Every structure is written in C-alpha cells, then in structure tokens.
C-alpha cells in the first residue's frame with residue numbers, strides 16, 4: 001500500500017491522475033495538496049472527496065511546515081508533483097509567479113522531502129516524481145526528430161525556463177543527497193486529455 005501526496009491534484013492533469021490512481025489502487029492513501037489558484041477547481045474532486053483513503057488539503061507547496069507535517073503525519077512515501085503555473089502566455093506577462101511556484105515551490109517540496117525521508121527518515125523506500133514538460137527542450141520543428149532525454153535543454157519561454165530550473169533542482173537533489181527522484185518530460189497533452197479524460201476543460205483552450 002502506498003501513501004501519496006499529489007500536488008496540484010485539483011488541476012487539469014492532476015485530477016485525472018487522482019481518479020486513475022484511486023481506481024487502480026483503491027487501498028492507497030491519496031492526499032491532494034492544492035492552492036486552488038485560478039487553474040484549480042475543487043469541484044473536479046467532487047466524485048472522490050468522500051472516498052476512503054482520500055484527503056484534500058487546501059495549501060501552498062511553498063509552505064514547508066505544512067508540507068512537512070503532511071509527509072510526517074500521514075507517512076507519505078510518494079510525492080507526485082503536478083502543481084505549477086502552467087500557461088505559457090501568462091508566463092510572458094507575469095514571469096514572477098512562475099519563478100515562485102515552479103522554481104521556489106519545487107525546491108521547497110524537495111527540502112521537505114529530504115528532511116522527512118533522508119534527514120529524519122528511516123531510509124524507507126520513497127519517490128519524488130516531478131511532472132515536467134518537453135518544452136524544456138525548446139520548440140520542435142515540423143519533421144524534426146522527436147526530443148529524447150539526450151536532447152540539450154533550450155527553454156524558449158519563462159514557463160519553460162522555470163520548468164527547466166525545477167528539473168535541474170530535482171536532479172541535483174538526487175545526485176547530491178540521494179533523494180529518490182524521477183522526472184517525466186511529456187508533451188503538450190491538453191487537447192488529447194480534454195477529449196479522453198474525465199473532465200473536459202474548454203477553459204484551458206480559451207486560456208491558450
């Protein structure tokens with residue numbers, strides 16, 4: 001049985017992940033931590049909010065005491081980190097919010113995880129999974145070969161740069177402290193998930 005902290009679980013992809021996970025592993029504990037920014041929607045979680053083994057915490061990933069308390073009190077062994085400022089256009093007009101949440105917020109989570117799992121922890125198995133984007137590799141030209149993990153980082157927007165920064169921090173916490181981390185750099189999937197997922201968010205299409 002796993003005990004997950006899912007950040008940004010009231011957002012577009014996080015919500016779909018939470019339903020997927022609880023359906024596949026109903027015995028697992030899933031705690032959603034979400035600040036409910038303009039992008040989060042608590043109603044996304046209506047159908048799961050009363051299920052056993054599900055908890056919602058309204059809070060910010062930058063709140064290290066809050067995150068530390070959740071990790072400790074619930075014996076969390078897995079963090080799936082979706083929470084982010086995620087709209088490229090907004091990052092052009094207000095990059096500061098992207099640095100705060102995507103860079104400082106991710107670092108705050110990493111510190112809380114290190115404290116709980118390595119400094120004070122028992123060395124029990126753990127995983128910090130960071131949900132990133134292929135935009136850290138730049139812009140894929142038509143007919144160009146696909147990006148791979150070997151593609152050099154070349155972010156082209158403040159959003160992509162903030163995600164690239166957070167990727168590097170996650171890598172550094174693994175290399176420096178031995179934190180168990182994984183990173184996924186998946187492509188833009190909103191339209192696809194919007195069609196096949198449980199919650200179609202036309203809202204996102206409007207924002208983009």
Ligand SMILES: NC(=O)c1ccc[n+]([C@@H]2O[C@H](COP(=O)([O-])OP(=O)(O)OC[C@H]3O[C@@H](n4cnc5c(N)ncnc54)[C@H](O)[C@@H]3O)[C@@H](O)[C@H]2O)c1
Pocket residue numbers: 007008009010011012013014033034035036037038039040041059060061062081082083084085086087101105131132133134163186187188189190
């Ligand atoms: N949507 C895509 O196509 C796509 C593609 C590749 C990668 N990603 C990545 O996947 C992740 C999820 O994307 P999404 O489209 O679901 O994003 P989204 O904007 O729909 O959801 C983000 C969620 O994070 C929450 N949040 C924001 N700041 C927070 C903070 N400081 N503390 C706690 N919660 C906070 C928001 O309230 C919201 O619920 C992001 O990290 C994004 O970079 C998205």
